[in-house]
Amino acid sequence: MNAFRVGAAGAVAVLAFATGMQQASAADWSDTSIGYRYGTRFAEPYNTKDLEKHILNVTHASGYKYGSNYFNVDFLNSDGDDANAQEAYVLYRHTLDLGKVTGKEFKYGPVRGLGFTAGFDWNTKNDHSYDSKKHMVVAGPTLMLDVPGFLNVSLLAVWESNHPLGVSSRYSYDTHALLNASWGIPLGKSGWSFEGYTNWIGHKGKNEFGGPTAPEINFDAQIMYDLSGAAGMKPNTLRVGLEYQYWRNKFGTPHKVPGATAKTPMVRAEYHF
Template sequence: MTKLALTLLVLAALPLSASDWSDTLIGYRTSSQFREPGIDGTLNKDILQLSHASGWAYGSNFFNVDMLMSDKNDPAANGKTGANEVYVAYRGALSFGKLSGKDLSFGPVRDISVTAGFDFNSKDNAFASKKRFLVFGPTFNLKAPSGFLDLGLWACHEQNQNGIVGKAVDYKTTYYISAAWGMPFELGGVGAEFKGFANYEGAKGKDGFGVDTKPETLANLFLMFDVSPVFGAKKKVYIGGGLEYWNNKFGVPNSDAPAPGTNKRVTAPMLQVQVHF
């Protein structure tokens, strides 16, 4: 799976400079209701985002970088400041319909692609996460009234580390169901968009503490409004609200036990601002 994924990543990334369309954004989102395993109570995070999506003759690319800055309730390893994290994700897709020159649509499906991608992160807390994550598999590009709606049925493999016990972790390969969408519309004459993603990852074996992992669900949903006319901005400026839902975060079973055994479900309302170029 690793060799196939890396090969597809190279092929998909080659035409980045010859895209038919592209959308690059700088964003900021925040909430005071985030949670982390092993920490009682909620915490605040400010998140800076750089994201790029583009399409070319035979596929598409998506690249995103988040810089997550926690308050003191999620302390850095030095115990004096809040932890900082960098999280990077890339997905490259090749369209079977475009490659073959045939119409592969049927029912709710307009095309089928093969997708490969990776995530990696680094965080400066005591756990010192260093996620290395690969995905590979088919994506069904579904018909939508506007915008896009994609459903991926992928295999995934993760390597990470547990800095608390000083142990590297090589998880089992498992399945990964991923939905992503962006649907623009007008509401009272104002441009708007319903956008987001939802991922469901199967259990991936034991974690660094020797605990069996559970299936994990992560979803981010946003309703964004185009406020560019208000500011007379030449670029598209969107403001809106959303929700992050995270069940069995990092595959750690949910628990209401006191720290360090706690891992409560995340339901964090968020505010977000995006500037598109």
């Protein structure tokens, strides 16, 4: 039954991905960037030490007649306390604007529009102890709130599986809920902006080894400044700032486990083209 549910949800995400990619050539707007961030207080479950990580990311966002696409891939390199592990984490989301599709207006009070979001996460890591191979498919409704920039709130169903070391075959968790808020809000004409996301991820049953899991909270936000003018570039080309992540019960690991809660300040820089 789990395999069937994951397969059906995967079809939804693949359809959304294909639709979004077909529309990319007809995008009304698009933004692609390469970014770097660095911190020394990352955490991993069952690891008692603060970890140093360098992260390189490639991000693409675009909008077309009926919705928007968001794609991000992080390449993470850890220090020796995390076995000098290398990791890749890929995320894709497509949001279909139901107002634009149906020709109806879904604006009410603070709500600017209504959408349907689908997508996937894909992860691999070679830390030689757990070796995450996470696959995740999501789908559900999205409220687009009326703020400067954007603020989207989505309630998504999650179909997640993993195949780490010590597990003979891919393991599917219970289907669970994800409440996500993502935002990018300019702070007037100051050159500063407030950006990020918050995920509340519900209980997903037993883990791969039969142990308990716990609901997750993952808050990741940054305050960014546009340095483009000082560098002689067009606006929003070069941006730098500070980022902070609070991740409780990381990957569903109960917070009493060492390393299951991360409190990580970072520096961040982005080049947009």
